[in-house]
Amino acid sequence: MLFGRAAIYFDEVAKRGALRRAADVLHIAPSAVDRQIILLEEELGTKLFERTATGMRMTAAGELLIDGVRRWRRDLVRIRSEIDNLVGLRRGHVTIGMVEGASEFVASAVAHFQERYPAIRFRMDVFGAQGVIDQVLRGDIDVGVTFNPPDNPSIRLDRTMIYRLGFLVQPGHPLAQRKDVSLAECATYPLVIPGENLSLRRVLDTAWAKHVGGVPRAVAEVNSIGVIKALARRGVGIGCLTALDAISEIEAGTLIFLPVSDERVDLSTLSIVSAAGRTLSVPASLMIQHLAYMMEDHGVPVV
Structure with missing residues (x-):
């Protein structure tokens, strides 16, 4: 029983x-x-x-x-998926936890994945960076995509993408024709910056103190990547984010990304994580492989 x-x-x-x-x-x-x-x-x-x-x-x-x-229930799902895979059904279910800033990257990866494995279903939830780690450790999600994960032997880093701090501007903005921009130059324009709950804010504050001094004075401080992009598109200010946060807008030409040119600005990482020692279902393993491939195809350093 x-x-x-x-x-x-x-x-x-x-x-x-x-x-x-x-x-x-x-x-x-x-x-x-x-x-x-x-x-x-x-x-x-x-x-x-x-x-x-x-x-x-x-x-x-x-x-x-x-x-x-809960271990038994996870194992049962995995075994059912592997049996389905053996008979060529390629069915299954994958749970993904992600930070908001990775939502476009994950959505793109899932769209490509579905073309190859249309019978696999997903549940995707958005958490803070540490929340993704906590969900992986509890076994509530199969795969995590998070910023700057901690050094933890219980967490397996399946692939990591390195990216730079920068600013998003309208195509008609005075900075739009530049290849990069210094923080001192950015200080002369209205700023839209991440709220303190977003991990990128710590990177910005550290770099700002080093290269400009003090703390950035912003026209808007926002705890949502989507709202930062919306304000930048409407010319309220230049939005401090990364190219990863605005894949669709950059591809569509509605926003221009300018990486920060200052030296010794901390790099940030986006990592695919899973629980060390846990056997994943075939669909979850395939999804990790696909996410890793998408990172390698993204044109930024990957480790």
Whole structure:
């Protein structure tokens, strides 16, 4: 019974924290979920949840069991995918977590991937840079695409792309014909800069203090890459981002990217990450290979 219906119900209750919420996800009656949990507790001889007025809270035994159940569910998905692959179905499901700045890169990669493997389905979620790492470590996503990942033996860096800080300007802007631009020159124009929640802000602040002095004074400080691009397109200011953040706009000619010319400005990295030691499904492995290929084809240094 352990690795069957009861385990699936147990996992959902652990995720949702309440019988009714788990039952809604499973599309069954709460009493049916509760019955399976009770049978599982009887089989193991211990309580897995404390039933409180606000919901279900896992006991120490429940915490131990949940790791095994989730490993089993991941392995089952992977094995099913590999069996499908053996018979040539190429079906499967891939979960990807990414930072907002990688959304265009990932969208382009998925579009090309779907042309070759149209039966594979995706779930894609956007997190902060550390949030992607946390999701990979918890096993909630197969593949992560994140900025400047930490040195962590539990994380496997499958491929890393190195890119430069720069500014986005309108095609008619006085700087638009330049190949690059210094930070001191940028200081003479209205600036639209990343908010402190975006990892690029730290790179900008460090470079600004070194080459201009103080902190950048911006007409707008924005916590969304999409809004920074929108403001730059409308001429509110020059937008501090990277070429990676504006692939579509640069290709369409609606924005021009100018890399910063100052020396010793910290480089940033975008990495494809997965959990070290975890066996991935065939579709997830294929997706990592495809993302790596797209990085190599991007025209910037890759390691």
